[in-house]
Amino acid sequence: MREIVYTGFMSLDGVVDSPGGGAGEDHRSAGWVFKDIEFRPEAFALKSEELAETSALMFGKRSYAAFAPYWRESDDHAAYKDLPKYVVSSTITEDEVLDGWGETTILRSTDDVAKLRESDGGAIFIHGSAELARRLSDAGLIDRYHLLVFPLLLGAGKSIFSDADRDKQMLRLRESAGYPNGIVKLIYDVV
Incomplete structure (x- = not known):
């Protein structure tokens, strides 16, 4: 699995x-990752550490449309180029899949994601895609969370956690670290 x-x-x-503040991000505080908080490379080391474990990427339709054009051309994301990608959407068309950014498979439902999860292979990392994360979490399909928590309150915006009335879900802390700029790394396994 x-x-x-x-x-x-x-x-x-x-x-x-809207943490990065790029095109398509319309949150009133878009770009909050890079504003007002001192950059500390050690706080972002998690992103390069994840790459060694990533066997595929998964996105919702909107996050795919936002990330794919930029990441395809970005030297910082060059290692993602040849990884398989999965886009979970009931409405995306083959014409909307970007050429030149590796193999991309469209999954039409949560059931398709569950089947993929049951297959052989390594870890699949979801970037962005808050609505997809909520849906998969509610279906019990998220196995782990890698979070960099920033010391600010945005007051509004998308969350990866559902407010649906559901049973409690336990998490087990795998790793944590705090940094002088106030960012906290939290890695949780879903129990």
């Missing part, structure tokens, strides 16, 4: 919306 891992930047109040 493959693990599905959500990785992302999060404000202390749980917002993951």
Whole structure:
């Protein structure tokens, strides 16, 4: 069985919306990862550490549309280029899949994601894609969270956590670290 891992930047109040501030990000505080908080390379080392474990990437339709054009051309994301990608969407068309960014498979449903998770292979990392993360978490399909929590409250925006009335879900801390700029790394396994 493959693990599905959500990785992302999060404000202390749980917002993951528009951290980078690039095209297509319309949150009023877009770009909050790079504003007002001292850059410390050690706080972002998690991103390069994840790459050694990543066998594929998964996105919702909107995050795929935002990331694919930029990451395909980015030297910082060159290692992602040849990884398989999965886009979970009931509406995306083959014409919307970007050429030149590796093999991309469209998954039409949560059931398709569950089948993929049951297959052989390594960890699949979800970037962005808050709505997808909520849906997969509610279906019990997220195995781990890799979070960099920033010391700010955004007050509004998308969260990866659902407010659905559901049974409690336990997490087990795998790793944590705090940095002088206030960012906290939290890695949790879903029990």
